[in-house]
Amino acid sequence: MDAILGYASSNDESDTNEPEEASVVRLQPSGYKCDYFGLVSESEKLSESHPVGNTVVTNVSTGDNEVSVEIPDSSFWSDLKETDIHKFQNESERNVSAGHSKMKNLSSKNKSRFNPIGDKRKRQINSPTSSRNNVKPHEVTPSISGSLTDRKLFFVHSKVQPLLHSKSKLSKIPSSREWTNPGHAGATNRLKWNIPNYSHILASCSMDSTIKLWNIWTQLDSCVQMLSVHTKAVRDIAWSSDGRQILSASYDRSSCITDVERGSVITRFPHNSYVTCCKYHPENQHLSITGSHNQIQTWDHRSPTKPCKIFTYKDKFGQVQDIVLTEDGSTVFSCSDLLSRDSADRNLMCWDYNTGIVLSNQIYQDTYNIIRMKIHPLEPQLLAQSTGNYIALFSLQRPYKMLKHKKYSHHKSQEYNIGFDISPNGQIVYSGSDQGKIYCYDYASGRHIKTLNTNLPVAMDIACHPVLPSTVSVSSWDGSIEVWR
Known part of the structure; x- marks a missing residue:
């Protein structure tokens, strides 16, 4: 699975302890550089990578499925809890739904006020030429x-x-x-x-x-x-x-x-x-x-x-x-x-x-x-x-x-x-x-x-x-x- 997705393992022992049926998402160290053309030696890869430490597997619910997230056991991740992950997910869903609702209301409002003649005149008055020249709408004349x-x-x-x-x-x-x-x-x-x-x-x-x-x-x-x-x-x-x-x-x-x-x-x-x-x-x-x-x-x-x-x-x-x-x-x-x-x-x-x-x-x-x-x-x-x-x-x-x-x-x-x-x-x-x-x-x-x-x-x-x-x-x-x- 890791070879297909291209994720880097943080510890070889942690791979053997993972459940077989659960999908694992690993966080790639930010300092790692991918060797696409095989030009970097093995010693350079080890020197540039972050030190490998112990990891902790946490199960996170994403709707119908449950995903196991492997988090490094360090002081930076010690305060992250499962409730925080769910809270961040709920806030994102509310922002997306609010955006869709606003666009829907705006579309229905424009549709109810649609006037073919008036809309045509409005497009003519608010043309790019008139806005560039700072001309008032009632003073707009065609370019000549x-x-x-x-x-x-x-x-x-x-x-x-x-x-x-x-x-x-x-x-x-x-x-x-x-x-x-x-x-x-x-x-x-x-x-x-x-x-x-x-x-x-x-x-x-x-x-x-x-x-x-x-x-x-x-x-x-x-x-x-x-x-x-x-x-x-x-x-x-x-x-x-x-x-x-x-x-x-x-x-x-x-x-x-x-x-x-x-x-x-x-x-x-x-x-x-x-x-x-x-x-x-x-x-x-x-x-x-x-x-x-x-x-x-x-x-x-x-x-x-x-x-x-x-x-x-x-x-x-x-x-x-x-x-x-x-x-x-x-x-x-x-x-x-x-x-x-x-x-x-x-x-x-x-x-x-x-x-x-x-x-x-x-x-x-x-x-x-x-x-x-x-x-x-x-x-x-x-x-x-x-x-x-x-x-x-x-x-x-x-x-x-x-x-x-x-x-x-x-x-x-x-x-x-x-x-x-x-x-x-x-x-x-x-x-x-x-x-x-x-x-x-x-x-x-x-x-x-x-x-x-x-x-x-x-x-x-x-x-x-x-x-x-x-x-x-x-x-x-x-x-x-x-x-x-």
């Missing part, structure tokens, strides 16, 4: 400027989920202001809702060189992320097909793709001049197209050092204001700020995407600039915002021409880069104005239906929610953002 946020960004919101797969084609004009925010420190140029699954996120870009992401349906800070990936004003943004990346165009002569959740730049595309518009290719998400001065460039995200295609014309066509691609990505429409003396030649141009050849440059004949464009979600028609205080309608089928029988013309722009949008079902056209109002038009007839009076000095851009039929966001020249419903 390119760092991983503590708040979850990508989920299906409860307001969006019921209508996510709805086939209803109803549309209703918003009637009241639901949300307002100071927004940016400069003019807000673009507003873009995310894809339908993550359409609780609204992106905005501004002249203050930042991109902000907003969750307007939250009781915490509505700004869930701020991206500082450019050094100058950001003119345009576009969401990727999975809704987790954003493409941006800036006056710092670059466009870049940013991971929204991490806030880090994935790819940056250098340009020779200002980049004023950008779009993802609808069929190939590895490709994006940007507009700058006298050039339209196509970029492959896998080789960002130089463009894979460059669209140029024999004559100058100015700074590209906006770009749209047809659903299959085969045709590109661009508008610029250049006007000729007698007509709007090269103001609105149609390009073949595969060859880069200009299909038409005589589409718009009025002596005004086209500043924004949208393709109708259901009809093969292009809507374009003109500096002539109206939205024009163009055919997407050859010959490309303006449909002069219909215009949306009650708002004023006064040379502002005023945006507009179309409801997801294509029935209502919304336009901003220089007076801070939202003008609502019936798409089929062109009739002015309603005007929404906002608190904004200039309504710069409009964005219709892709799922909720009556939700519209509007941005302002002073950076403010409002959501109407």
Whole structure:
């Protein structure tokens, strides 16, 4: 038994006197060193070990069994009695049972007070980031400027989920202001809702060189992320097909793709001049197209050092204001700020995407600039915002021409880069104005239906929610953002 357990005997005679049926526990001398590799001689072992003396066998009860403990017969152990051993054992058992009872009460208390929503908010407020910075719970804001946020960004919101797969084609004009925010420190140029699954996120870009992401349906800070990936004003943004990346165009002569959740730049595309518009290719998400001065460039995200295609014309066509691609990505429409003396030649141009050849440059004949464009979600028609205080309608089928029988013309722009949008079902056209109002038009007839009076000095851009039929966001020249419903 001793050879198996590895205990050292204190006396050879004591081993012969032990009862055969009782198990023996021997106390190993503390100064003994085990010779695992056989390097210590027998004389060294005897000199280092404690002197061997007489032992006393004591029977100790441990529940159902009785164990015989062999104790050295010395003055140190003379005062140890069996009652002391039992007393120490009982105290240990009471401490263990008290600990189990305390943990059980604490678990039942937390279970009775469990609240899924409240517990989630508590975890967000008492995050490691807030405790490190010594921030009060009501002052906690998400980490921004390119760092991983503590708040979850990508989920299906409860307001969006019921209508996510709805086939209803109803549309209703918003009637009241639901949300307002100071927004940016400069003019807000673009507003873009995310894809339908993550359409609780609204992106905005501004002249203050930042991109902000907003969750307007939250009781915490509505700004869930701020991206500082450019050094100058950001003119345009576009969401990727999975809704987790954003493409941006800036006056710092670059466009870049940013991971929204991490806030880090994935790819940056250098340009020779200002980049004023950008779009993802609808069929190939590895490709994006940007507009700058006298050039339209196509970029492959896998080789960002130089463009894979460059669209140029024999004559100058100015700074590209906006770009749209047809659903299959085969045709590109661009508008610029250049006007000729007698007509709007090269103001609105149609390009073949595969060859880069200009299909038409005589589409718009009025002596005004086209500043924004949208393709109708259901009809093969292009809507374009003109500096002539109206939205024009163009055919997407050859010959490309303006449909002069219909215009949306009650708002004023006064040379502002005023945006507009179309409801997801294509029935209502919304336009901003220089007076801070939202003008609502019936798409089929062109009739002015309603005007929404906002608190904004200039309504710069409009964005219709892709799922909720009556939700519209509007941005302002002073950076403010409002959501109407």
